[in-house]
Amino acid sequence: MANKSGFDTDTGRGGETHQRAPTRGSHGAEGHLTTNQGIRVSDNQNSLKAGVRGPTLLEDFVLREKIFHFDHERIPERIVHARGSAAHGYFELYKSLAHVTKADLFQRAGEKTPVFARFSTVAGGAGSVDTPRDVRGFAVKFYTQKGNWDLVGNNIPVFFIQDAIKFPDLVHAVKMEADRAYPQAGSAHDTFWDWASLMPETTHMLMWAMSDRAIPRSLRTIEGFGIHTFKLVNARGKVTFCKFHWKPKLGMQSTLWDEALKLQAADNDYHRRDLHESIVSGAYPEWELGLQMFDQEFADAQPYDVLDATKLIPEEVVPVRLVGRMVLDRNPDNFFAETEQVAFCPANIVPGLDFSNDPLLQGRLFSYLDTQKSRLGTANFHQIPINAPKCPMMNFQRDGQMQMNVPTGRANYEPNSLAAHGEEGGPRECPVTGFVTAHDRVENDEQGDKLRVRAELFADHYSQARLFWKSQTDSERAHIASSFTFELSKVALEEVPARVVANLRNVDEELATRVAAGLGIKVPAKAKAARAPIDMPPSDALSIQKNMKATIEGRTIGILIADGSDGGEIQKLVKAVKSAGGKTMLVAPRVGSTKLADGSTLKADGQLAGSPSQIFDAVAIVLSEKGCQALLKEAAAVQFVMDAFGHLKAIGATKAATRLLDKAGVEADEGITGLGNAFVKAAGRRYYAREPKVRTLA
Numbered sequence: 001m002a003n004k005s006g007f008d009t010d011t012g013r014g015g016e017t018h019q020r021a022p023t024r025g026s027h028g029a030e031g032h033l034t035t036n037q038g039i040r041v042s043d044n045q046n047s048l049k050a051g052v053r054g055p056t057l058l059e060d061f062v063l064r065e066k067i068f069h070f071d072h073e074r075i076p077e078r079i080v081h082a083r084g085s086a087a088h089g090y091f092e093l094y095k096s097l098a099h100v101t102k103a104d105l106f107q108r109a110g111e112k113t114p115v116f117a118r119f120s121t122v123a124g125g126a127g128s129v130d131t132p133r134d135v136r137g138f139a140v141k142f143y144t145q146k147g148n149w150d151l152v153g154n155n156i157p158v159f160f161i162q163d164a165i166k167f168p169d170l171v172h173a174v175k176m177e178a179d180r181a182y183p184q185a186g187s188a189h190d191t192f193w194d195w196a197s198l199m200p201e202t203t204h205m206l207m208w209a210m211s212d213r214a215i216p217r218s219l220r221t222i223e224g225f226g227i228h229t230f231k232l233v234n235a236r237g238k239v240t241f242c243k244f245h246w247k248p249k250l251g252m253q254s255t256l257w258d259e260a261l262k263l264q265a266a267d268n269d270y271h272r273r274d275l276h277e278s279i280v281s282g283a284y285p286e287w288e289l290g291l292q293m294f295d296q297e298f299a300d301a302q303p304y305d306v307l308d309a310t311k312l313i314p315e316e317v318v319p320v321r322l323v324g325r326m327v328l329d330r331n332p333d334n335f336f337a338e339t340e341q342v343a344f345c346p347a348n349i350v351p352g353l354d355f356s357n358d359p360l361l362q363g364r365l366f367s368y369l370d371t372q373k374s375r376l377g378t379a380n381f382h383q384i385p386i387n388a389p390k391c392p393m394m395n396f397q398r399d400g401q402m403q404m405n406v407p408t409g410r411a412n413y414e415p416n417s418l419a420a421h422g423e424e425g426g427p428r429e430c431p432v433t434g435f436v437t438a439h440d441r442v443e444n445d446e447q448g449d450k451l452r453v454r455a456e457l458f459a460d461h462y463s464q465a466r467l468f469w470k471s472q473t474d475s476e477r478a479h480i481a482s483s484f485t486f487e488l489s490k491v492a493l494e495e496v497p498a499r500v501v502a503n504l505r506n507v508d509e510e511l512a513t514r515v516a517a518g519l520g521i522k523v524p525a526k527a528k529a530a531r532a533p534i535d536m537p538p539s540d541a542l543s544i545q546k547n548m549k550a551t552i553e554g555r556t557i558g559i560l561i562a563d564g565s566d567g568g569e570i571q572k573l574v575k576a577v578k579s580a581g582g583k584t585m586l587v588a589p590r591v592g593s594t595k596l597a598d599g600s601t602l603k604a605d606g607q608l609a610g611s612p613s614q615i616f617d618a619v620a621i622v623l624s625e626k627g628c629q630a631l632l633k634e635a636a637a638v639q640f641v642m643d644a645f646g647h648l649k650a651i652g653a654t655k656a657a658t659r660l661l662d663k664a665g666v667e668a669d670e671g672i673t674g675l676g677n678a679f680v681k682a683a684g685r686r687y688y689a690r691e692p693k694v695r696t697l698a
Contacts (some may be wrong), residue, residue: 035065046503047165047359053307053455055440056164056362063165070168071371078375080171081137083128083185084120085219085272086339087279089328091115091289093141097323100240100293101232103352104146107322114143114390117328118342119219119275122154123174124185130271131255131263132185133214133483138224138246139344140326143390150348151244152368156213157225159309160196160205162458164363169195187453188490197499199528200461203507207468210475210483212254212544217617219271220285220554221253222280228346228361229306231354232293233438240293241306241356243313245320249286251549253617254472257483258646258695262614270615276331281583283554285328290320303534304464305457309360311464315541338386343372354438357456364599378402379445394427462506462533469508471542475688481698485518502527517698525560527563550684553581557683558616560587561604562631564624567596569654569675573620576680580624587611589634597624608636620675621653621660628660638664646694648686667693 033041041062048060056063073079090112097106105113117654120137138157141148160170172178173195174187183189186208196202208214210362216222224246232240255263263270264304278285294306304311332338345368346361355361373383378401381387396412409424419425469477484504488497497519505526516523540546557577563572574584588594588604595601605611613619621641622630631637641664644651650671653661666672671687673679691697 001091025545035062036069037065043452045166046165046454047163047363048452049357049359051449052451052453053137053305053357055357056359057450063363064366066168067367069371070171071367071485072374076375076377077126079371080144081120081139082126083124083130084137084339085119085130085275086116086118086332086342087275087285087328088330088332088417089115089117089284089319089326091140091324091326093324093497095323097232098234100234100238102150102235103144103232103350103353105142105149105350105469106352113145114694115326115328116141116143116338116342116386117326118339118344119222119271121185123187128185129264129268131215131260133187133209133257133260135209135214136216136222137218138222138223140246140472141342141344141348141387142566144350145391146350147391148348148387148389149350149353150344151226152344152346152364153224153226153244155216155222155224156205156208157223157227157243157245157312158208158464159227160202161199161358161360162201162308162310162454163359164361164367166199167360167363167367188487190491190493192354192490193491193496193500194493196484197496197503200503200506200530201310201458203461203467203503204468205505206484207465207480210487211468211472211482212256212479215255215257215260216271217253218250218274220275221248221250222289223247223252227309228301228358229356231356231438232291233352239354239438239440240295241299242294244294245290245292245442246287246326247290247320247322249288249325250543250554251551252547254544255614256647257479257486259643262643266610266612266615275328278554279328279331281584283581285325285554285682288322289324289326289609290322292320293316294318303536304460305455305458307356307358307455309358310458310461314536314539316537316539320541335383338641341376341381341384342386343376343381343384345369345372349435351433351435358438380404388424392617396426456531458612459530460533461531462503462529463536465507466533467536467539468542469511471538471540473543473545475691476545477511478691478697481514481518484511484515485698488515488519497521498524499527506533514698545688548685551581551683552577552617552680552684555582555683556615557582557584558587558611558613558619558640559584559606560619560621560623560631560637561594562588562627563595564597564627565594565602565622566624566654567598567600567602569622570596570602573622573652573675576677577683580680582617582683583610585616587640589637590630608634608640610635613640613649615649616644616649618650618652618679619644620679621651621657623654623657623660623673625656628657631660632663640664641666646688648688648694650679650682650685650687652676652682 033044047056047063049056092112093109117140121134123134138155139152141150174192176182177191226244230242232242299306347365373379380400380402383404396401396414398412411418411424411426416425489668491497501512501516502524506529577584586604587606587608591604591607593601645666652673652675669690671682673682
């Protein structure tokens with residue numbers, strides 16, 4: 001039968017039977033889903049809310065037990081987002097936003113607020129690699145003068161699920177399979193796609209996850225999103241709805257799938273190293289913070305629900321207003337003390353900000369705090385330096401494991417009258433400047449009923465997935481179709497690929513047909529949609545390729561040299577790249593010394609065998625006839641050029657290097673140049689028109 005979340009499921013209902021209880025931990029074939037106390041669960045898809053669109057209720061013991069148990073499954077590593085890299089920096093406000101929020105950090109133009117930002121993969125453990133196909137976490141802790149604000153999001157503006165009660169199921173499905181503990185840090189396996197194919201609400205997020213957004217070139221070239229709808233509250237109590245965006249200064253950049261695979265082999269720490277070294281070199285990573293602001297009238301007029309975390313608001317409909325910038329200018333002093341022990345929590349907000357009734361956000365408000373207690377071992381984790389606020393902190397919370405403060409005086413309760421007796425009375429509540437929840441009400445038409453349901457518009461699982469598909473370039477669509485094909489080819493459960501393709505028919509018939517053809521299966525009947533999808537105007541903001549910046553600023557150019565190379569040409573190229581804001585790395589068969597044409601020697605930065613072209617954004621081949629002849633016999637040199645061409649990068653080369661390019665299968669196009677300004681200009685982009693020459697896509 002169909003349930004309230006819009007997909008078909010077997011309820012398992014039937015006549016009462018009496019049988020011996022199964023062994024604890026086993027699952028009977030026709031068993032009932034229960035809590036850990038043996039109480040049967042009537043609805044495992046929706047948390048209990050005060051009204052259809054109201055807040056989630058604390059009395060929902062099914063949600064609390066499920067999330068509580070999930071939060072404590074592993075210690076001390078994070079269950080998700082375990083693999084992370086971070087840096088210190090500051091947020092600088094462009095112009096006061098006092099008219100829409102009383103949040104202290106948004107009041108004074110030019111003021112700098114300290115921040116600590118952490119970027120992470122989701123599925124892999126702490127020892128996994130940096131570059132698998134995965135969502136990237138994007139979390140920022142603002143140390144404001146009025147307390148800490150944690151903006152905890154991802155590099156994708158939507159999420160897989162609509163309700164927090166499904167989060168444990170999502171993570172269990174995407175993590176290593178329970179009986180074999182593999183694959184690590186990847187979604188291309190049975191359990192993830194089995195679950196996703198039964199959850200149509202995942203469709204929009206799957207489009208993003210199968211796109212190039214999930215294989216970024218650098219952490220410095222990802223966008224960031226708060227995902228949920230939040231509230232801005234001004235001094236008069238007026239509420240403005242808001243979605244948060246981070247826009248990278250360098251623009252967006254992704255890799256190709258083949259390139260991402262080879263990056264894993266070349267450098268497991270590629271993104272971590274890139275972030276660290278860019279700060280060391282003074283090329284500080286930078287993002288602009290943007291706000292999409294709107295009111296209730298706008299929200300009510302949309303064909304989707306703004307409280308649905310699987311939906312976004314197109315930037316063409318509500319432009320992103322850039323209000324400040326974040327600059328990361330200092331690496332952590334100690335990885336464990338800071339990057340590992342930092343505790344982000346969406347519930348950490350300051351006066352002037354507030355939560356919406358997004359059911360996924362509501363669950364996160366409980367989950368994260370509980371997770372930090374489990375992971376860091378104490379309720380006093382806020383006293384760890386990286387988590388401590390940089391403004392005064394006073395309350396009557398006492399004792400507990402790892403208590404590092406030494407409170408004085410008798411007062412450990414409030415109210416008290418000790419001050420009247422000449423003793424310290426301690427802090428008091430402040431109704432004027434303290435945090436006050438924005439006024440909200442449960443809808444009158446629902447009369448505050450306690451319901452396990454989702455709002456009607458939440459049942460549209462395909463319209464925005466269709467919007468995403470239509471907004472991509474032809475090349476990006478080919479990558480998405482190829483990604484679905486690759487991932488589903490790893491699924492051994494025969495019915496699952498067809499189920500996914502049946503869902504994709506609701507997104508786009510061409511996409512479904514291409515994936516089915518790639519898998520060698522017949523196109524199945526279209527899955528029944530709980531709510532008929534609609535067509536929305538394409539949004540260019542959703543495409544990476546349409547928003548790439550043609551620049552080498554902050555990027556690395558690999559220069560391949562060998563004995564006999566012209567030192568003058570090398571020096572001239574290095575200078576030109578540096579003046580354009582990029583950096584260079586010299587690669588040679590030997591690191592020690594390369595004998596140049598004039599008899600001088602030059603030390604390379606990396607050895608050819610350990611410095612493949614996939615770690616660079618573009619490559620230059622500076623060889624003499626003799627040097628080229630020698631490298632024709634070096635498989636690593638041929639592969640260096642072949643991969644650069646196959647990964648659609650610019651290649652600048654001396655005429656003497658022509659035979660090496662020919663052996664690597666390089667064909668002339670606008671990305672193949674000589675050296676000098678032509679190469680520097682070409683090196684700032686990828687050449688996607690080349691792709692049909694080098695690989696077959698779905």
